[in-house]
Amino acid sequence: MPGLLVSNRPLERYLVAIAAVGVAFSLRLGLSGSLGAGLPYITFYPAVMLTATLSGLGPGLAATAASSLLAWVWILPPTGGLFPVSRPDAVGLVMFSGMGVFMNVVAAVYHQARGRRASVENDLTQDALRAAEQQLRLAQDAAKMGSWDLNLKTGEIVASDRSKDLFGLAPDAFVTYDRFLGTVHPEDRDRIDRAVKDALASRADYDVEMRVPLPDGTVRWVCSKGRGIYDAGGSPLRMAGMVLDITACKRAEEALRDADRRKNEFLGVLSHELRNPLTPIRNSIYVLDRVPADSPHAASAKETIQRQTEHLARIVDDLLDVTRISRGRVELRRKRIDLRDVVLRSGEDHRALFEQGQVELRHDLPASTVWIDADGTRISQVLGNLLQNAARFTPASGVVTVKVAVRDGAAELRVRDTGVGMRAEELEHMFEPFAQADQGLARTQGGLGLGLALSKGLVELHGGTLQACSDGPGRGSEFCMLLPLAPGPVVGEVAPRTAGSAGGRLVLIIDDDFDTGQSLKIALELNGQRVRTACDGKTGIATARDLRPDVVLCDIGLPDIDGYEVARMLRADEALNSTRLIALSGYARPEDKKRAKEAGFDAHIPKPPELDELTEMLGRP
Structure with a gap:
């Protein structure tokens, strides 16, 4: 019955019995007169009760027996006859012994009841503690958090399974402070060690972010917060705290910074692209004001103004189209068209661009029709973007090939060039809006970097896909567009009417x-x-x-x-x-x-x- 008796050691409990009986005997010998004669056991009753209460049943019975023996030998007067004490004294001795046994039994029952109650309370406390620990573990797991406790004297860290997992350690791993530092990115170790020491020295909270390299080559970001625990003299004993996986937050922050950077660079490029056409337009207006209307200079100026205003309109249209696609507000005017016709028309439209750059444009088309249900204007816009992109990034004497085929129930269009190629990280962001703005070569070639993002969105609106691939820098690039096939036109179907004369309205x-x-x-x-x-x-x-x-x-x-x-x-x-x-x-x-x-x-x-x-x-x- 731990916690209820004076001691758990038997020897110490019996020493209590000896001491109590000894004190009672000494006090009894000091009594005299009628009080001592009439109450021979007056000091022994408290001794027996005290011993039974503090030391338990065994020492209590021993105290009762010792008290009875001392009273018989030293306290009760002898009779001088065959029986050593008188009959009344013998009856009193028996009654004292019986009362002592009774007190011991009562004390034993009391101790047993107290023991049961303490055991029940302890069980309840342990159950509550286990439930609280389980709730804490569930909360930590849900929040992707873990707990840790660092013993500053031994360097041992008691950590939860979640904490160990965040640092790439097994659940049964023995963790020390040095081993913990070994799991941290080498560039962060000194900073983390200084943060721990500074927090303990200044009695401030410990709050750091660190990188943890993982076996697969990725990096996990972990936030650790803790507080020191000190003794009465102010010396640090332990430091305890929590760890949290903040990798997703760090990636979101990086994405926001990247988006902000792209926005700023795009605004700079947009300003440049809008100002560029204004210069030839202004110069052409200056020329028109000073030359005859039928002169070659006037004709050239008019062509320049027409060309540059169309360029400005395309810039605005691209911006609006990207916005509409992102909001799902682009309306497609679908009809059955032959994809080969789209390729041939787009090739003719961009022939001058390829001739100017001394790049050869080749077509690889099937003999039979390739019908698709699509908005011909939008598909031409997509192919035009791909051709312009190929012409820009293919050096002189290079080749751009446009191939059309039917594969697995879909119309396949590939634009392959022998140009500068792309790195893997460029391919990853190729179809993001304004991605072109952060490429040095793209700046020299002009453009807002919206063409590929716009093209991908338009193709997906048609239920198709657009992908890019490259074998690396200097090895060219290829764009592959897949569109659902459509049945051929019904015999007798009327072709769309063309623009007629407006008359004199x-x-x-x-x-x-x-x-x-x-x-x-x-x-x-x-x-x-x-x-x-x-x-x-x-x-x-x-x-x-x-x-x-x-x-x-x-x-x-x-x-x-x-x-x-x-x-x-x-x-x-x-x-x-x-x-x-x-x-x-x-x-x-x-x-x-x-x-x-x-x-x-x-x-x-x-x-x-x-x-x-x-x-x-x-x-x-």
Whole structure:
């Protein structure tokens, strides 16, 4: 019954009995008179009770027997007869002995009850402790945390299984401080050791991040926090704390830093790409102001302006397309097309680019048709990006091959070049937006680095895949596009109609930008249209009611009332029921087109408009 008796050692417990009886005997001998004669056992009762309580049943019975013997020999008066004590004294001695035995039994029962209670309480405490430890382990495992306790005198570390696992150690591994440091990245060891010593010296919390190399070559980031435990004199005894796997956080931080870096570099490249076309445009305008309109210099200046404005439009379109694809807002105009025709047309469109770079463009096409259900404009855009990319990064006398085949129920298109090739890390980020911005060669070649990201998104919208591969720097690159096959066209299917003549329609242009309105007016008049202009919404409505034009081209962002309100007011006028309303605006999102239709517009064309498309639209009945 540990914890209830004066001692767990039998000798010490019997010494208590001897001492108690000895003190009781001494006190009894000191009593005199009638008190001593009438109460022979007065000092022995407390001795027996004390011994039974403190030392247990055995010493208690021994104390009872010793007290009875001493009382018989030294305390009770002898009779001088055959029986050594008188009958009353004998009865008293027997009663004392019986009472002593009774007290010992009561004390033993008490000790036993106390022992059972202590055992139950101990079991409950152990169960609660085990439950708490299990909850702690579950919480640590869920949080990917582990605990550790460093003995500063021995250098031994008592660590949880999770802690050992974070440092690449087996669950049964014996861990010391030196072995722990050995698991840390060599560049971090001195820093970690200094952090431990500084925390103990300043009685501050220990808080560090460290790298742990793993057998597979990767690196795990671990955060460790701890606090010192000191003795009464302030000397450090132990340090205990927790460890946490922060690898995912570190990767997220690195991704954010990389995205921020790419954004900053992209903004710089975007500024450069937007400014580049402005220089030849400004120079060409200068030339046009100073030479006759029919001179060769004027013709060259006009070609330059046309070429550079198309380049600016492509930059803006690429930016908008990437945004639309990321939000799933690109609308595909699918129809059955022969992939071979797309390849041949794209090759002709980019022939001048290859001739300029002295790069040979080859085609490897099957004899039979390769039908796909796709948006021909978008697939041409993808192939154009791949061809431009190949032409840029292939040196003079190089070769670019475009191959089409049918493989495993899919149309396969491969663009292979003999150019500069790519490293593995470049392939990993090849299809990320703006990835081109951080390549030195790409800067010299121009471009925003959006083409491949845009191409991959467009191919995936068609249910296909686009992948890149390279054998390494200087060994060329290959892009492979897979698209689902489609059945051939039905016999008798009508081909799409081409743009017809616009005739001599009366067109009203409502636009607050004078240059936009005037340049569009001149372009339409060159195609035989009769054109009038208005610079705001209210003037446009009044002009429309007066002229009753065949077509109204209306900007959305007007200074007084917006284009939507203009459309609603024109649609409310019965005299203008036959007038076609076309929204012409830089607001070109799908929701903008939907809103334009709801306001009463018959069509929506984003700025800058393709004049051929606009001419076709004006020519429709």
